[in-house]
Amino acid sequence: MAHRSPIKALAFDVFGTVVDWRSGIARDAAPVLARLHRSDIDPHAFADGWRKRYQPALEEVRSGRRAFVVLDTLHREALEDLLRHHAIDPGEFDEETLVHLTHAWHRLDPWADSVEGLTRLKTCYPVVTLSNGNIALMLAMARRAQLPWDAILGAEVSGVYKPLPESYRATARMLAVEPAELCLVAAHHSDLAAARAAGLQTAYVDRPQEYGGRPAPDASAAQDWDFSVASLTQLADELCR
Amino acid sequence: MAHRSPIKALAFDVFGTVVDWRSGIARDAAPVLARLHRSDIDPHAFADGWRKRYQPALEEVRSGRRAFVVLDTLHREALEDLLRHHAIDPGEFDEETLVHLTHAWHRLDPWADSVEGLTRLKTCYPVVTLSNGNIALMLAMARRAQLPWDAILGAEVSGVYKPLPESYRATARMLAVEPAELCLVAAHHSDLAAARAAGLQTAYVDRPQEYGGRPAPDASAAQDWDFSVASLTQLADELCR
Numbered sequence: 001m002a003h004r005s006p007i008k009a010l011a012f013d014v015f016g017t018v019v020d021w022r023s024g025i026a027r028d029a030a031p032v033l034a035r036l037h038r039s040d041i042d043p044h045a046f047a048d049g050w051r052k053r054y055q056p057a058l059e060e061v062r063s064g065r066r067a068f069v070v071l072d073t074l075h076r077e078a079l080e081d082l083l084r085h086h087a088i089d090p091g092e093f094d095e096e097t098l099v100h101l102t103h104a105w106h107r108l109d110p111w112a113d114s115v116e117g118l119t120r121l122k123t124c125y126p127v128v129t130l131s132n133g134n135i136a137l138m139l140a141m142a143r144r145a146q147l148p149w150d151a152i153l154g155a156e157v158s159g160v161y162k163p164l165p166e167s168y169r170a171t172a173r174m175l176a177v178e179p180a181e182l183c184l185v186a187a188h189h190s191d192l193a194a195a196r197a198a199g200l201q202t203a204y205v206d207r208p209q210e211y212g213g214r215p216a217p218d219a220s221a222a223q224d225w226d227f228s229v230a231s232l233t234q235l236a237d238e239l240c241r
Numbered sequence: 242m243a244h245r246s247p248i249k250a251l252a253f254d255v256f257g258t259v260v261d262w263r264s265g266i267a268r269d270a271a272p273v274l275a276r277l278h279r280s281d282i283d284p285h286a287f288a289d290g291w292r293k294r295y296q297p298a299l300e301e302v303r304s305g306r307r308a309f310v311v312l313d314t315l316h317r318e319a320l321e322d323l324l325r326h327h328a329i330d331p332g333e334f335d336e337e338t339l340v341h342l343t344h345a346w347h348r349l350d351p352w353a354d355s356v357e358g359l360t361r362l363k364t365c366y367p368v369v370t371l372s373n374g375n376i377a378l379m380l381a382m383a384r385r386a387q388l389p390w391d392a393i394l395g396a397e398v399s400g401v402y403k404p405l406p407e408s409y410r411a412t413a414r415m416l417a418v419e420p421a422e423l424c425l426v427a428a429h430h431s432d433l434a435a436a437r438a439a440g441l442q443t444a445y446v447d448r449p450q451e452y453g454g455r456p457a458p459d460a461s462a463a464q465d466w467d468f469s470v471a472s473l474t475q476l477a478d479e480l481c482r
Contacts, residue, residue: 072417126380136417139367139392151380151393156415174397176313176377 004226005180007201007239010121011130011153011171013162013186014138015051016210018118018232019108019145022047028104032097041086044212049085053078058132062161070134070156076102105133106140111207115146117232124240126150130171130184132161163194172200185235189221196223203227203235245467246421248442248480251362252371252394252412254403254427255379256292257451259359259388259473260349263288269345273338282327285453290326294319299373303402311375311397317343346374347381352448356387358473365481367391371412371425373402404435413441426476430462437464444468444476 015021025047033041057074060066079102080090090098121127127150129138134156142149155161158170172182179199186192187207196202204225210216229235256262266288274282298315301307320343321331331339362368370379372395379393396402399411413423420440427433428448437443445466451457470476 126384128380135392135394135398135415139369139416143367143391149392150384151376151390153376157376157398174376175380 004201005178007125007183008177008181009126009128009175009183010203010239011128011168011182011184011200012118013184013188013191014129014131014133014141015105015108016207017185017187017205018114018147019110019141020209021051021105021108022210022212024108025050025104028101028107032101036088036092038086038088046082046086048211049082050075050078053081058161062164068159068161070136071105071132072102072134072137075105103137103140106137107144108141110145110147111231113231113233115148117234117236119148120236120240121232122148122150124236126175128153128171128175130154130162130168163191165194165198168195168198168200183226185232188216188218189223190218192225193221193223196225201226203229205232205235206230245442246419248366248424249418249422250367250369250416250424251444251480252369252409252423252425252441253359254425254429254432255370255372255374255382256346256349257448258426258428258446259355260351260382260386261450262292262346262349263451263453265349266291266345269342269348273342277329277333279327279329287323287327289452290323291316291319294322299402303405309400311377312346312373313343313375313378316346344378344381347378348385349382351386351388352472354472354474356389358475358477360389361477361481362473363389363391365477367416369394369412369416371395371403371409404432406435406439409436409439409441424467426473429457429459430464431459433466434462434464437466442467444470446473446476447471 012018022044026043029046030043033043054074057078061068083090118127129149129152131138131154133154135152138152153171153174158167160167160170169179172179175182183201183203184192184195185203185205187205187210192202192204202225227235227238229238253259263285267284270287271284274284295315298319302309324331359368368390369392370390372379374395375397376393383390394412394415396408399408401408401411410420413420416423424442424444425433425436426444426446428446428451433443433445443466468476468479470479
């Protein structure tokens with residue numbers, strides 16, 4: 001710890017770390033499910049099902065079996081798969097409705113501390129996204145939620161999905177800093193573990209409501225991270241002294 | 242004109258359009274030249290010589306003869322070439338001094354109307370960079386000059402230098418808009434002509450002081466652009482009604 005490099009930039013995971021994807025997706029899925037008279041499908045469970053479906057799709061790209069496609073495309077495919085899982089034919093919807101629902105991922109609300117925390121952290125360090133979300137998604141989300149990013153980096157810019165090591169290293173390179181001078185801020189131990197293995201510093205933000213109060217699927221991957229906080233405002237307290 | 246697509250985003254050329262490269266480079270070169278007792282070299286002419294030298298270097302990359310390298314690297318090479326042209330051995334300097342001088346391109350001041358203009362335009366449209374400058378350069382410049390970009394796009398993100406058509410089209414694609422829904426804002430007719438040929442809308446900003454009051458090298462490439470303004474605040478007047 002005594003020999004930790006000075007931090008020169010902060011890179012943020014976004015879904016779950018900065019914004020509450022589960023509530024946002026449930027909010028926007030609810031009226032669609034209601035119109036279909038599908039009160040048997042809980043909108044939060046629908047959100048969980050959607051989120052769960054995109055990891056295998058990401059893995060197809062990470063493995064090289066599929067050429068890079070943006071997350072908006074994977075979200076759309078996962079949505080259609082999820083609808084079929086619930087015996088709903090995606091063809092029942094017009095294209096505009098499917099696009100609008102897919103773009104629910106653009107309309108996620110920040111956690112209560114995110115905007116203030118990022119705004120304060122930005123006064124000390126460049127703050128950039130290091131998300132698997134694509135540029136148009138991150139930009140629309142940031143404009144709606146007032147997230148003051150200095151730059152939108154991440155999968156579409158590096159051409160590599162997390163948690164491949166190159167996703168973290170390419171981000172450091174684009175910022176013209178060493179991996180050890182870049183700190184990943186994330187609510188997910190698996191993401192932080194991969195970032196650490198790639199040479200980055202790590203800041204864990206606890207988001208106990210990400211899964212509606214249930215434990216995170218990667219809870220067992222916890223390590224002793226360089227920083228561990230309960231909010232982005234607390235991270236600003238620690239880093240911007 | 243009646244059938245113009247609605248604009249969905251604004252992409253900005255930066256050097257000369259948003260910031261005053263000539264004054265900034267001259268300001269930072271002056272003390273270096275003074276330390277060398279080279280009062281025979283006018284700092285503004287030094288800036289012109291530096292700027293002029295990077296176009297052939299860009300052409301090497303655009304032509305495919307050289308793999309993509311970021312503008313910081315080309316600026317450094319052009320600086321060493323310029324110093325030698327003035328019979329100054331770059332080896333006379335320590336590395337830190339050469340890096341600091343190369344990074345004068347990160348420390349350019351905005352034109353008087355740029356920050357207010359961009360801030361107002363951002364309330365109506367996403368505002369992104371479409372510059373040949375690399376991400377680290379654009380980010381450092383934006384933080385210093387308070388340029389409120391929604392995203393830093395351009396050469397390093399698309400992997401293509403302007404004015405190749407793909408540089409404009411890739412930017413539209415990353416924003417998930419059609420080329421005709423993206424408007425390039427630039428002080429350079431050559432840039433706007435290439436953007437128009439790629440299908441973008443075009444907004445010309447007159448920057449009569451870019452070359453210290455002398456005519457721009459591409460003055461003869463003027464066309465009847467979709468918008469033509471004297472400042473970014475005037476562009477906000479026209480676009481944000």
